[in-house]
Amino acid sequence: MCDVNHSVKTMSSSDQKGSARRPTQADVARLAGVSTATVSHVLSGRADRKGAGNAQTRARVERAMKQLDYRPNWAGRALRRQRTGLVGALVSAGGNPWRDSLITVAKRELAKRSLDLVVFPDVGEDEATDRLAELLDRGAVDACFTVHLEEAGEVAERLERCPIPSVAFAEGDAAGLPTVRHGYAEAAAEAAVRLRDRGVRRFMIATEAMGPGHSLWRDVVDPIRTALAGGDADELRAEHLEIDYRISADLGPLDWASLEAAGPEDPIVLMCSSDRLAIQIAAECERRSIDIGRAVGVVGRGDIAEAAERRIPLSTLGTSETRYEDVFAALAASAESGEKLESGWEFPWHVIERASTAGIGRQA
The missing domain is CATH 1.10.260.40 (lambda repressor-like DNA-binding domains)
Structure with missing residues (x-):
């Protein structure tokens, strides 16, 4: 030898x-x-x-x-095998840490099956969607998954008709595609009710700027408002503030005078649509010497590492029970066989309470 x-x-x-x-x-x-x-x-x-x-x-x-x-010569190999060796990730414009970590898991798991990941950004914009439809018709990928594209319903409908295996990370309607669901609305409502029951009477719901029909209404704003409306507390307030978020957040819309005046006896809780927004709000509170965790509570969403590693760790919505590897292993197997997936997955989110709210409403 x-x-x-x-x-x-x-x-x-x-x-x-x-x-x-x-x-x-x-x-x-x-x-x-x-x-x-x-x-x-x-x-x-x-x-x-x-x-x-x-x-x-x-x-x-x-x-x-x-x-x-x-x-x-992968092109020749693809022609012979009637497979491209590619899996597509269809995502909307703008990134976030949770989605970036999901893409990393997908790349790692697909690579175990000698599959490469191609990310299609800006899906949902008319021109990008048209390009994507053309690529799907040409068989450019063997399988694909979408991440939070409920607003781009035509994409899910196109994929459902397409012969390639697909799965949607979605809370709403995915046109019949198998889904990966997290129960975002239930987790947001759980956090609001828990803090309301501890005596909090004022909530500020801070979200990135969004238009009508955006998923944050369904996943964050509406469930918090509905949950708080179900209580019998006197003078309970829940106001929604949209924050312009580009390179960083414009925190001007927040009622800083009220936040600076809050105390342990009349705390205010900021419910944020993402951990990255919560981190910037918490940093500004600290700069203004606002007592986070006693006078003002901050709750994020997404459970990214930076939120847990702050001097005052931030409470958040998320889960440690995800098995995204199972999702992408199943998608890889379907990409090789050409058979569509039959069922989806559920990884329910819940409240992960840390120092930024743990003391709220529990003062002696």
Whole structure:
């Protein structure tokens, strides 16, 4: 059996001179001491049978590919297999930390099945949606998933009619696609009721600026208002403030005079539509020497690491029970088989209380 490193040392000068041309599978096979069929099996991912011999063969082929700087012709492979090896992520304009972490999990899990992720941003805008529809019709991806595109209903409808497997991260209607749901509205209502029952009488609901029909109405504003309306507390107030958020948040709309005047006996709670907004509001409160956790409570949404790592950790809405790996493993299997997914997943969010609200309403 031929060793790759030994083979490299004993290559003839004519082989070395010819190395400027693009290497082929035959070159890889010759250098690794295997057949071209074995190289093809390794590239296709089919050489996965158990056993030390098989693992050693794969390692020799991979070392040979690296030595030769061999780059597979994926276009040709896709044509032969009727698969592109690509999975699409369809997302709306603008990023957020939770979505970025989701994309990272997707890339990692899909890579285990030799699939690559392609992100299509700005879906929902007319021009972007038209381009996407054309790509789907051309079979540009083997499967895809959407992230919070309920406002772009035509995208979900198009995917539902499309033969490729798809799944939607969505709380609302996804036109019949299998969904991954989190129960955002229930978590927001739970947080509001918990704090109301501890004596909080004033709430400020702070969201990024949004138009009519935006999902934040359904997931944040309306459930908080509805939950608070169900109580019998006197003089209970819940006001909604839209914050212009571009590079950073414009916090001018907040009633800073009231926040600075709040105390442990009459606290105010800020319910924020995202952790990133909550972090900026909490930082400004601290700059103004507002007593977070006793006079003013701050609740975020999304459970990103930065919120938990602050000097005063922020309460938030989220869950530690997600298994997004299972979602993307199932989608990868469907991408390979071509069969659509039949069912979805639920990862319910709940209140994760930390120091920014833990003392609110519990003063001696």
